Amino acid sequence: MERLTDVNMGIYTSFRTGGNADCMLIPDTPEELAEALREIRRSGSPFVMLGNGSNTLFREGGFHGTVLKLGPSFGEIRREGNELVVGAAALMSQAANAALEAGLSGFENLSGIPGSLGGAVFMDAGAYGSEMKDVTVSADVVTADGDALRTVPVEEMDLSYRHSIFEETGDIVTSVRIRLTPDDPEKIRRRMKEMLEKRSSKQPLQYPSAGSFFKRPAGHFAGKLIQDAGLRGARVGGAQVSEKHCGFVINRGGATPRDIIDLMHLVQNTVFDQTGILLEPEVRIIGGPEE
Ligand SMILES: Cc1cc2nc3c(=O)[nH]c(=O)nc-3n(C[C@H](O)[C@H](O)[C@H](O)COP(=O)(O)OP(=O)(O)OC[C@H]3O[C@@H](n4cnc5c(N)ncnc54)[C@H](O)[C@@H]3O)c2cc1C
Incomplete structure (x- = not known):
C-alpha cells in the first residue's frame, strides 16, 4: 500500500487548488483497503475517502487526517452479459467507453461526468435525465470499520438526488455492477458524441x-x-x-x-x-x- 505524507490536495481535486492533507493511503486491493480502515480506526484520526476529486474542495488550513484513495487495480472493468462490473476508481468516461465497445446502451448521458464510479454512486450522480440509480444493480463495499466485505443491492442504497446510504454508513465502494441494454454501437457512439458536445457548449x-x-x-x-x-x-x-x-x-x-x-x-x-x-x-x- 502506497503512503504519502503532507500531500497537496490541489493536485488531486478538479478545482486545482487546496490545502495539504497530513497523509494519503493508496490501497490496491479490497484487503489492503480493509487493513487501511482498521489502521485508521486504531489511530483514532479522521479520514476522508477521495475518488477523482471532481466534487471536493480542501480548505487551505489543510486536513489533519488521512485521505484514502483507491489504487489502479480498482480501475478494472469486466463484462458479464448485459452487465459491466466496474472498479470504483474507474472513471465514468472509461465505463462509458467499455459500454460502447460491448454494444451496451444506458450510460451515454452519464459519460461526460468527470468522476469515478465510486464517487458517482456515492453522489447518485446524474445528467440529462439519467442518474446512477437507473443503471446500478449492486456495489461491493468494504465496511467503514474495515471488518467486512459485502455486496449492497441497489434497493438498500437509498439512491436519490446527490445522496446515497454510503453518506450515512461510511462504507467504501470498491466496485459497481451496472445493467445496460444491447444496442447498435454506432447509435451509442452518436448519442455519446452529442452528449459531450452539449456539455462543452453549455459548460x-x-x-x-x-x-x-x-x-x-x-x-x-x-x-x-x-x-x-x-x-x-x-x-x-x-x-x-x-x-x-x-x-x-x-x-x-x-x-x-x-x-x-x-x-x-x-x-x-x-x-x-x-x-x-x-x-x-x-x-x-x-x-x-x-x-
Ligand atoms: C466539469 C464538471 C462537470 C460535472 N458535471 C456533473 C454532472 O453532470 N452531474 C453530476 O452529478 N455531477 C457532475 N459533476 C460533479 C462530479 O463529477 C460528480 O459529483 C462525481 O460523481 C464525483 O465523483 P468523484 O469520484 O470525483 O468524487 P470525489 O469528489 O472524489 O468525492 C465525492 C464524494 O464521493 C465519496 N466517494 C468517492 N469515492 C468513493 C468510494 N469509492 N466509496 C465511497 N465514497 C466515495 C467521497 O468521499 C466524497 O464524499 C461535475 C464536475 C465537474 C468538474
Missing part, C-alpha cells in the same frame, strides 16, 4: 471547477437564481461565477480555497436576500477553517 470546461457548485433547490435551478441575482461573472480573487453557466464556480487562475468559499458565501447571501432560498453546496468542503 466552462476550459477552467478548473467542480461542476455545478450548488444543489438544485426544489422547484428551481441554482444557475438561474444566481443569474437573476445579478451574479454572472461575480469574482472573489481568482474564483468566479462562470459567465457561461452561472451554476459553476470556476478557478480563473490562482484561486485559493478561501476565494472559492468566500464567493460561495457571497452567492448564498445575495440569493437568500433576494429570494429567501438558501443554496446548499453540492461540493464537499473538507478540512478545518483556514488559518
Whole structure:
C-alpha cells in the first residue's frame, strides 16, 4: 500500500487548488483497503475517502487526517452479459467507453461526468435525465470499520438526488455492477458524441471547477437564481461565477480555497436576500477553517 505524507490536495481535486492533507493511503486491493480502515480506526484520526476529486474542495488550513484513495487495480472493468462490473476508481468516461465497445446502451448521458464510479454512486450522480440509480444493480463495499466485505443491492442504497446510504454508513465502494441494454454501437457512439458536445457548449470546461457548485433547490435551478441575482461573472480573487453557466464556480487562475468559499458565501447571501432560498453546496468542503 502506497503512503504519502503532507500531500497537496490541489493536485488531486478538479478545482486545482487546496490545502495539504497530513497523509494519503493508496490501497490496491479490497484487503489492503480493509487493513487501511482498521489502521485508521486504531489511530483514532479522521479520514476522508477521495475518488477523482471532481466534487471536493480542501480548505487551505489543510486536513489533519488521512485521505484514502483507491489504487489502479480498482480501475478494472469486466463484462458479464448485459452487465459491466466496474472498479470504483474507474472513471465514468472509461465505463462509458467499455459500454460502447460491448454494444451496451444506458450510460451515454452519464459519460461526460468527470468522476469515478465510486464517487458517482456515492453522489447518485446524474445528467440529462439519467442518474446512477437507473443503471446500478449492486456495489461491493468494504465496511467503514474495515471488518467486512459485502455486496449492497441497489434497493438498500437509498439512491436519490446527490445522496446515497454510503453518506450515512461510511462504507467504501470498491466496485459497481451496472445493467445496460444491447444496442447498435454506432447509435451509442452518436448519442455519446452529442452528449459531450452539449456539455462543452453549455459548460466552462476550459477552467478548473467542480461542476455545478450548488444543489438544485426544489422547484428551481441554482444557475438561474444566481443569474437573476445579478451574479454572472461575480469574482472573489481568482474564483468566479462562470459567465457561461452561472451554476459553476470556476478557478480563473490562482484561486485559493478561501476565494472559492468566500464567493460561495457571497452567492448564498445575495440569493437568500433576494429570494429567501438558501443554496446548499453540492461540493464537499473538507478540512478545518483556514488559518
Ligand atoms: C466539469 C464538471 C462537470 C460535472 N458535471 C456533473 C454532472 O453532470 N452531474 C453530476 O452529478 N455531477 C457532475 N459533476 C460533479 C462530479 O463529477 C460528480 O459529483 C462525481 O460523481 C464525483 O465523483 P468523484 O469520484 O470525483 O468524487 P470525489 O469528489 O472524489 O468525492 C465525492 C464524494 O464521493 C465519496 N466517494 C468517492 N469515492 C468513493 C468510494 N469509492 N466509496 C465511497 N465514497 C466515495 C467521497 O468521499 C466524497 O464524499 C461535475 C464536475 C465537474 C468538474
